[in-house]
Amino acid sequence: MKPTDRIFVALDTTDADEAVAMAEKLNGLVGGVKMGKEFFTAHGPAEVKRVSAGGMPVFLDLKYHDIPNTVAGAIRATSTMKPFMVNVHASGGVAMMKAAAAAAAEAGDDKPLLIAVTVLTSLGDEDLNAMGIAGTAEEQVIRLAKLTQDCGLDGVVCSAREVTALREACGDHFKLVVPGIRPTWASSDDQKRIVTPSDAVRMGADYLVIGRPITSAPDPVEAAKKIAEELAGV
Numbered sequence: 001m002k003p004t005d006r007i008f009v010a011l012d013t014t015d016a017d018e019a020v021a022m023a024e025k026l027n028g029l030v031g032g033v034k035m036g037k038e039f040f041t042a043h044g045p046a047e048v049k050r051v052s053a054g055g056m057p058v059f060l061d062l063k064y065h066d067i068p069n070t071v072a073g074a075i076r077a078t079s080t081m082k083p084f085m086v087n088v089h090a091s092g093g094v095a096m097m098k099a100a101a102a103a104a105a106e107a108g109d110d111k112p113l114l115i116a117v118t119v120l121t122s123l124g125d126e127d128l129n130a131m132g133i134a135g136t137a138e139e140q141v142i143r144l145a146k147l148t149q150d151c152g153l154d155g156v157v158c159s160a161r162e163v164t165a166l167r168e169a170c171g172d173h174f175k176l177v178v179p180g181i182r183p184t185w186a187s188s189d190d191q192k193r194i195v196t197p198s199d200a201v202r203m204g205a206d207y208l209v210i211g212r213p214i215t216s217a218p219d220p221v222e223a224a225k226k227i228a229e230e231l232a233g234v
Contacts, residue, residue: 032057
């Protein structure tokens with residue numbers, strides 16, 4: 001995989017024109033963009049398609065979590081947007097994830113990578129314990145990742161700090177999508193479990209979700225190039 005292909009830029013905005021402009025500016029310099037609930041709730045599929053119209057791959061980060069039939073229907077509905085990747089919450093359980101996997105497979109050659117969210121990177125051990133989940137965040141991530149793999153999904157979203165353990169638990173072909181990535185020259189913002197881009201790839205991450213270090217940079221193009229150069233040295 002080329003270093004640039006690993007980078008997915010989080011477009012966390014409700015400004016559709018801004019998102020389209022950023023996607024056009026970064027097209028060919030990154031592997032794709034992540035469109036989340038904020039943008040999708042404001043604009044729906046039409047504007048997601050406009051963002052991807054120039055050929056930019058889209059990670060549709062909607063984290064579906066509902067009864068199996070509803071999630072399967074939602075996954076089918078994403079086919080009109082032809083996302084590169086889409087996700088669900090692993091905590092939705094076995095039946096839900098299997099239904100999602102079956103629905104994704106119906107897209108045939110346009111099948112997106114189906115990824116499960118394990119533990120949100122904004123959550124630490126104390127947050128999980130407050131919700132009645134025993135053990136550490138890493139232990140919960142591994143439990144949910146194994147369940148995800150058993151259900152036929154392609155991989156998980158995880159913190160880079162869990163990558164090594166997940167590689168051991170789930171093997172080399174299981175896709176690991178890592179948010180909370182911050183270059184040394186960027187601030188940590190609200191992510192509690194972070195690591196640099198080169199560290200994440202050395203650990204075995206496949207895709208890196210990077211937002212504000214690129215989108216809020218004075219020159220997003222130069223920021224994206226700087227991260228790609230860092231990854232090229234891994």
